[in-house]
Amino acid sequence: MARVLLVEPFHGGSHGAWAEGLVAHSRHDVVAVSHPGAFWRWRMRGAALTLALAAGEAIREHGPPDVVLVSGMVDLARWLGFTRRFLGDPAVVLYLHENQLAYPLSPNQKADDEFPLGNWMSMAAADQVWCNSSFQLDGLLGALPVLLERAPDQPHTGFLPAVADRCHVVPVGVDLVDVPVRAGEVRTPEVPLVLWNQRWDHDKNPSAVFNALGSLADEGVAFSVAVVGQNERVDPREFSAARERLGDRVVQFGFVEREGYVDLLGRADVVVSAAHHEFFGIAVVEAMAAGCVPVLPDSQSYPGLVGGWADVALYPEGGLTDRLREVLLDLSTWRAGAVGLDGSIRRFDWRTVVSEYDERLERLATAGPSRSAH
Secondary structure, three states, X not given: OOEEEEEEEEEOHHHHHHXXXXXXXXXXXXXXXXXEOOOHHHHHHHHHHHHHHHHHHHHHHHXXXXXXXXXXXXXXXXXXXXXXXXXXXXXXXXXXXXXXXXXXXXXXXXXXXXXXXXXXXXXXXXXXXXXXXXHHHHHHHHHHHHHHOXXXXXXXXXXXXXXXXXXXXXXXXXXXXXXXXXXXXXXOOOOOEEEEOOOOOHHHOHHHHHHHHHHHHHHOOOXXXXXXXXXXXXXXXXXXXXXXXXXXXXXXXXXOXXXXXXXXXXXXXXXXXXXXXXXXXXXXXXHHHXXXXXXXXXXXXXXXXXXXXXXXXXXXOOOHHHHHHHHHHOHXXXXXXXXXHHHHHHHHEHHHHHHHHHHHHHHHHHHHHHHHHO
C-alpha cells in the first residue's frame, strides 16, 4: 500500500467531490490537504505557498509520501520549490480537471497568458499529467504549441514532446452508489420532468436552455423543469427571468442537498445541456446513470461519454429546441433508444474507476527513476 499526499487547492464542487471520492475509495493511504473552493484566481497565484505549509504539517503527522497527486489549480513548480526541504523525491502527478488554455473566457475576463503558462509550467514539473477526458487532453496538446510559440526567446516548444508523452487520460470517479437504477419498464408521464443540473455560470450556456424551454412552453408542449446546481453569482438574471417566464412549470429552482438531488435524479425524465465547454460532465453522468434521456451537444466531452448512443443522446449545433421538442413529444421512443446507456455510464462509478487510480499510483510508487515513462 502506497502513501499518497493529495493536494487540492480548490476543494469545492467537482474538485472537492473528486478528492473526497479518492480518499474514500482508494486502497492506498491517501492524506488530503486543501483550501476552500473559492477565489480560483488567487488559488492559482498564491496557493503554492500556503499549501506547502499544509503539506509540511501533513508529512510531519503521517510520514513522507510515495506519490504526490496535485490538482491543477495551483502552480506546481512553485509548490515543489516551497516543499523541497521536507518533501523528499516522491513521484509527482498533476491532475487536470480543466486547463486555462481551452477554458472559455468569462464576460469580465481579458485574454492573458498568465494562467495558461502556469498550467504549462505545472505540466513540465510533473512526472505524469492526468487529464479527466480525451477531449480535454487533445485540446490541451493542440493549444500548447500556439501558446509556447509566442515566447520572445528561449521558447519551450522543444520540451513539449517529452511532456506530451507523460500525459494520460484518467477519468473522474463519480459517486453513484445512491443514484437510483430504473429497472424494468418505466411509465411515460403525461408531463415529463426536464432537469438542468449544472453550475450556474457562463460556460454552461444556461440562456440557450432557458430560451429553448421558453419557446416550447409558448408552443404548449407539456413539461415541468427542475433547475438545480451550484450558484455563486450575486445576480443570475437569466435564471430569474427564466423562472418568471416558465412559471408553474418550475418544480425546483436553486441548489438542493444530496438527498433531495438524488430524489430529483430518480424522478427526472430528460437531462439537458447546451454547455459551451465541458471537460468531463459529472452532473450529466449522474443524470444518465439514473435513466434520464440525454439532450446534449454533439461536441465537448459528450461524444466520449455516450459512445454508441450518440444518435439518441446528441444534437447538432443549433438543434437544441428541435431535439428537445422531439423528445418531449415522444418520450417513450427516445427512452427506448437510450436503453443500456444508464448501465454503460456507470463505468465512471468510483467503485469501478478507483482500480485504475490505485494501479497507476502503485506503479508510480514502486517505479523509481523510470516512473515518468509509465
